[in-house]
Amino acid sequence: MSIVDNIFSQQFRALAIKEFREVWRDRRALMIALGFTLLFPAIMIGSGALSFKVVSETNLNIAVIGSDYAPLLEKQLHGSGFQIDQLREGIPRELLEDKYDAVLQIGKEFESDYHRLLSPKIYLYIDGSSKSGGRGIQLIQERLGTLQKTIMQQRLSARGIAPQILAPWQLQVRDVSTPSSRGLAILGIMVPVLLIMALMVCSSAPSIDTSAGERERMSIETLLQQPLTGRQIIVAKVLAVTSIGWSGSLLSLAVLTLSFALLPLAEIGVQFSAGIIELVAMSLLLLPLALLVAVLQILLALRSQSFKDAQIQLSILQGLPVALLMIVNLSDIKLDSPTWQLIPLIGQQQWLSLLMAGEAISVSLALVGSLVTLSLVGLCILVGARALSRESLLGAN
C-alpha cells in the first residue's frame, strides 16, 4: 500500500480523529497554549504602550535653585515636558530624593560673570540610577543648548563677527528611513520570534502527552497492536499536535495585530504595514514550521525516559531555536541571501520579518524553502515510525 493510500485510508481517518480529540480535550495543553498566546503578547504590548505613555506624557519635575540670577534660563526651560519649580535654596541630593527628576543650580555669581563674558557655571544634578535621569539630562541639554547657541550668535554678530566662522562645518543629519523600514527593524525581529515561540510553547504539552504520556499510560502498546503502520501513527500525532501549535501561533498573530492598534506606533515613527494578504501569507508560511516543530518534539519526547524527563528536555530545548534566531539576527550574516532562506526557522523568520513590514518576499524562494522544511518533516516521520518499533519503547530492554 502506498503512503498516500495509508494516509487517506479509513483506518487513518479514525486514528487522526482520535488524536485530534485527545489533543483538543487536554485541558492542561489548552491552558498553556491560551495562556501564552493571549497573555504574552498582551503583556508585551501593554508594557510597551505603558512605558511609551510614561515617557511621552509624564512631565519631568525640575527644581531650579537660584532662578532669580538667570531668569532667561529658567524661562527657556518652560514648556511641554517640564514642570519647573523655582527655589531660593535647597540641597540637590535631598531634592532628588524627594520628588524632583533633576535639579538645576545657578550660583549667585552667574549674573556678574555672564555680563563679563566669563562662562559662569550652571550645575545640573540628576540621579543616574533613576528611570528619568537620562531623559532629564537629554531634554535640559537640548533646551539650554538652543539658547546657548542663540546667545553666542548674538554676541559674535554684535562684535561684527559672522557666527559661521566658529563653525567650520555643519553636520546635518538626514534620516532616510521610512516608517516601514523602521517597522522592519523593530517589529520584524520581535514579532517573528514571538510567533515561533508561540508555536513551540503551544505544541510542547500535546506532543509530550501524545508520545511520552501514551507510553507512560501504556496505551501506546494497545495502539501498536492494531493493524496500523508506524508512519500512520506518527503522521496522525504530528497533525494533531500541529493543529494546536499552528492555531496558537495564528492566535498570537491575531492578538498582536489587534494590539498594534493600541500602540502609538506612528508617534515613534514605526508603521505596521502588513495587510490581509501578508497576514494570510504569514499564516501559510508558519504551517511547515509548525509541522517540523511538532514532529521534532514528538521524536524527542519518544526518546526520553519518562513523561517528566520529556517535559524537562523539551522545556530546555525549546529555548534554543529562539536563542539561535537572536544570535543570527545580531550577527553580521546576510540573512536575506537565498541560501539562508532555505534553512528552516531562519527562512521563516526572514519571510515573516519582511511581510510584517509590508515588504514583498520571493514566492519561489518561499516555496522552495517550505519544501525543504516539509522534506525534513517527512524524514523525521520515517525516523519516528522506526522509533515506534523500538523494544525499549515498551519498557523492554
Added chain:
Amino acid sequence: MIKVKSVCKQFSGTPVLKDLNFSIADGQITALLGANGTGKTTCLRIITGLLKADSGHAYIGGLEVSKYPKEVRRKLGVVGDREGLYERLTVAEYLSFFASAQGLAGDNLEYALQSVREELELSKLWNRRTKGFSQGERMKVSLARALVHRPSHLILDEPTRGLDVLAARLLRRTLLRLRAEGTAILFSSHIMAEVVELSDTVLIMANGTIVDSGTPDELNTRSGSNNLEDSFVKLAYGQQVGKSQQGEVA
C-alpha cells in the same frame, strides 16, 4: 490456532525465553502459569508482534506474526497487563476508534459496537469518558476493545487482576462463550481457582521455558498433588510442597 515454535529471546544478554514451544487449538482456553519474571509477558508480546523473537517463530491462524503483522493483528484481540484506555474519549468513541482501526465501517461498525455494548453491559458507561472508571469498568472497556472486531484469537495478560466479583464473573462468562464460538484463547494468571475453572490446558512456565503442560487433572496426577497450586510449585521448581516448612518443624 496459536503456535509458538522454538522461540528464544534475551534482553541485554540475559536470556528471558529459551526454546519456547507450544500450540493452542481453536475453541480452547489455555492458561499460562508462571511466577513473576519467568517471561510470560515477553511471550505474549512476541505472539502479539510487539516484540521480535531472537530466533524461532510465532503463528496466529497459520500466519507468521513477524511476516504478516497487519493480517495477524486483524485476527487477534489483546487485553494487556494495563488497560490502555484513552481517558479523554468516551467509551463509544474509544471502541469506535479501535473498530475502525480494525477496518470496520458503516453498518458493520454499528453492529459491532451494539454487540459489545450489550454483551459486556456497557450501556451505562457508553457516553462517559473513561477517566475515573473503576478497575472493573476499565477491564470491561478493555475487553470490549479486544473483542469489538470479533477476533478468532484472544490473548489476555492477567485479566482478572483487581476485578470485583461481578466483573470477574462477567469476564469468565464471556471467555466461556467465546470458547464455544471457536475462539483460541490464551491467558496468563496467578489465580489458580480461575485457571482450574476456565482452562482446557495449562502451560507451566519457569526460567523462560514451558516445563510442563496438560489439563489441570493431568498435571495434578503427574505431580502427585491434589491441587493445581501444589502441582505448579512442584513442576515449575521441583520442590516438595511444604518440605521446607516440615523441615523447620522437625
